Amino acid sequence: MSRRPNIIFILCDQMRGDCLGSDGNPVIQTPNLDRLAGQGTRFLHAYSAVPSCIPSRAILWSGQSQWHTGVLGMNRDDVIPCDFPHTLAGELTAAGYQTQLVGKGHFEPQRASMGFEQTVLDESGRMPDSDFRQWFSLHAPAGVTPDDHGVGWNSWHACAWHTDEALHPTSWTVSRSIEFLKEHDRGRPFFLNISFARPHSPYDPPARWFSCYERQELPDAFVGDWAQMHDDPETAKKEDAWRGTMSPEQVHRARSGYYGSISFMDEQIGRLLEWMEREIPDELENTWFLFLSDHGDMLGDHNLWRKTYAYEGSARVPFLIAPPKKMQGDVRLVADEVVELRDVMPTVLGMAGVPVPSAVDGRSLIPLLNAPAEDWRTYIHGEHRACYSPEQEMHYVTDGRRKFIWLPRIQREQFFDLEADPGEYEDLIEGANRQGEIQRWRGYLIRELESRRCGWVKNGKLVAPDSEPLVSPFEKHRWTGSD
Structure with a gap:
């Protein structure tokens, strides 16, 4: 058996950073993820720079900034480029790792390998003939489909899963992952990406998990005074509303389904860990674990739903790294440096001892597992072009302690002190005693946009030049590290 380490990368879709017990959530049940957090390092300030599925995954698999991936939001090509010069899985495959993805890829074309x-x-x-749907049709009762609960893919409504929970895609994803571990080549190290399609809507956990949270008092949505701008009764009537004030009962039901989806996923992760302890304990002791989400979900915070926003519910994500057993005693339990999805590729390549290509913009997080960094980045820059409405196009800069937001289409700036106000209730942009600090944070964003030479900074000020979206020159032309 090879002694190069195995790597299991657990990726979920649309999970907020505050939905872990280890993050301080007083209600949610995530004992298995909390166990991994206790064996390694939890990154307190982990963010998605472009918080929706396609752009965040382009960053993840390429290790590049959003400017270099060319994917600054949704609703242009709506695809993840699969022609990056280097991908995480591709580099590991070339280095001799057995590489497998189970679950959601969201590639285009759907069967593109992305290096796996x-x-x-x-x-x-998105894929009527996916492996899950083919399997489901063979094992479900006659006439039953995965969609029979009647809740849409981007809906804020919630309900219990409508058939046997063993047929749920979350359970299927872990079952197929265990099959891979049973059959993998013991002479090679493996890289297994377990990619859950939940807790992205539909919020449809098994009935026992839905009712578990429906009976409980759950954390309220954060709604600041400034959030009245999103009190939109007409939009709120839509099944897939992106904003609008919902009743407390509606928010609670949505959160019950969302929390239940996370706890069911956690339970299935526990099933995987227990199987490995039982059946392949030597392999388990030589395995790195990473857990991460591509972006979050507003869940009614500030009268907003879904993703693409700069606010914590959408942009901050859970991020855990647990090293192999022999290394676990030396790690920091919590790292407070600001990190981002582009950091995953150099981190994983570092675990495997594989060189990092020059086209990669992220930084390895391995040194942060043991000690604070002396020269870490000051902030990360995030953005998203218009998706649901032009007015929610945004840019933000944050270090996890302060956050400056610019909404260019409505010429609005916001500033939050996340240490004092993690719920972002109070917009401090007009605070007389904050103007020096605000100017410094505004300056970070000006520096980022000025370096692009894209016309969005003039005379040292932020300017959105016209109604056209900001387009990267690397949208069609791949960044190679030297352009």
């Missing part, structure tokens, strides 16, 4: 040797896919409603 093999993919076994659940692509929700």
Whole structure:
């Protein structure tokens, strides 16, 4: 058996950073993720720079900034480029790792490899012939489909899963992952990406998990005074509303389904860990674990739903790294440096001892597992072009302690002190005693946009030149590290 380490990368879709017990959530049940957090390092200030599925995954698999991936939001090509010069899985495959993806890829074309040797896919409603749907049709009762609960893919409504929970895509994803571990080549190290399609809507956990949270008092949505701008009764009537004030009962039901989806996923992760302890304990002791989400979900915070926003519910994500057993005693339990999805690729390549290509913009997090960094980045820059409405196009800069937001289409700036106000209730942009600090944070964003030479900074001020979206020159032309 090879002694190069194995790597299991657990990726979930649309999970907020505050939905872990280890993050301080007083209600949610995530004992298995909390166990991994206790064996390694939890990154307190982890963010998604472009918080929606396609752009965040382009960053993740390429290790590049959003400017270099060319994917600054949704609703242009709506695809993840698969022609990056280097991908995380591709570099590991070339280095001799057995590479497998199980679950959601969200690639285009759907069967594109993105460097993996093999993919076994659940692509929700995007792929009628996905591996999950083929399997489901063979094992479900006659006439039953995965969609029979009647809740849409981007809906804020919630309900219990409508058939046997063993047929749920979350359970299927772990079952197929265990099959891979049973059959993998013991002479090679493996990289297994377990990619859950939940807790992205539909919020449809098994009935026992839905009712568990429906009976409880759950954390209220954060709604600041400034959030009245999103009190939109007409939009709120839509099944897939992106904003609008919902009743406390409606918010509670949505959160019950969302929390239940996370706890069911956690339970299935526990099933995987227990199987490895039982059946392949030597392999388990030589395995790195990473857990991460691509972006969050507003869940009614500030009268907003879904993602693409600069606010914590959408942009901050859970991020855990647990090293192999022999290394676990030396790690920091919590790291407070600001990190981002582009850091995953150099981190994983570092675990495997594989060189990091020059086209990668992220930084390895391995040194942060043991000690604070002396020269870490000051902030990260995030953005998203208009998706649901032009007015929610945004840019932000943050270090996890302060956050400056610019909404260019409505010429609005916001500033939050996240240490004192993690719920972002109070917009401090007009605070007389904060103007020096605000100017410094505004300056970070000006520096980022000025370096692009894209016309969005004039005379040292932020300017959105016209109604056209900001387009990277690397949208069609791949960044190689030297352009």
